[in-house]
Amino acid sequence: xxTNRTFTMIKPDATKDNHIGGILGMIEQGGFRIVELQKxxxxxxxxxxxxxxxxxxxxxxxxxKYMSSGPIxxxxxxxxxxxxxxxxxxxxxxxxxxxxxxxxxxYAKSIEANAVHGSDSDENAEIEGKFFFGK
Ligand code: GDP
Numbered sequence: 001x002x003t004n005r006t007f008t009m010i011k012p013d014a015t016k017d018n019h020i021g022g023i024l025g026m027i028e029q030g031g032f033r034i035v036e037l038q039k040x041x042x043x044x045x046x047x048x049x050x051x052x053x054x055x056x057x058x059x060x061x062x063x064x065k066y067m068s069s070g071p072i073x074x075x076x077x078x079x080x081x082x083x084x085x086x087x088x089x090x091x092x093x094x095x096x097x098x099x100x101x102x103x104x105x106x107y108a109k110s111i112e113a114n115a116v117h118g119s120d121s122d123e124n125a126e127i128e129g130k131f132f133f134g135k
Contacts, residue, residue: 003081003082003083003122004078004079004080004081004082005035005076005077005078005082005122005125005126005129006032006076006077006079006082006083006086006118006119006125007074007075007076007077007117007118007119007124007125007128007129007132008027008074008075008077008086008090008116008117008118008119009072009073009074009075009116009117010023010024010072010073010075010115010116011066011067011072011113011114011115011116011117012066012067012069012070012071012072012113013066013108013109013113013115014107014115014116015039015070015071015072015073016070017107019107019115020039020073022106022107023103023107023115023116024073024075026089026103026106027075027077027089027103030079030085030086030089031079031085032077032078032079032082032085032086032089033077033078033079034075034076034077035075035076035077035078036074036075036076036129036132036133037073037074037075038073038074038075038132038133039071039072039073039074040071040072040073040074040132041068041070041071041072042067042068042072043068044064044065044068046068047063047064047067047068048060048064049131050067050128050131051063051064051067059112062112063112066112066113074132074133076129076133082125083118083119083120083121083122083125086118086119087118087120088102089102089103089118090102090103090104090115090116090118091103091104091105091108092104093111093114094111094114095108095109095110095111095114095115096111103115103116104116
């Protein structure tokens with residue numbers, strides 16, 4: 001399995017606020033190559049499927065509603081050590097805890113509307129990339 005790819009989404013809060021360009025710029029500045037890119041709106045069903053792993057969490061319903069509330073930008077990114085380096089670039093889930101210089105520190109509004117998704121493992125990067133791009 002590839003270890004040099006990760007998957008990201010720019011979430012609805014960030015696309016609505018015109019931060020697609022700013023976030024893609026930080027991604028490229030961070031040394032990632034954009035392999036695949038697509039702007040799309042998720043139905044609640046598809047958002048629920050993507051986040052099925054969180055089905056038992058109390059915020060699952062809100063998360064599905066939020067992720068289907070507007071367009072997202074899905075992308076596959078390439079870089080050595082992609083998964084871990086991208087998690088560092090995006091910062092903590094809760095922007096209140098995100099380091100300076102991270103995407104979430106700059107663009108996230110809340111623990112839910114936190115601007116970007118980043119895969120948490122090589123295995124999930126592959127599954128999530130296939131979910132959108134079939135490869
Ligand atoms: P991530 O890997 O940093 O994205 O974080 P998680 O996998 O734990 O959670 C997935 C997504 O669910 C997060 O990116 C947030 O959008 C949302 N989320 C996580 N924790 C909370 C929470 O406590 N409340 C709400 N409303 N949303 C949350």
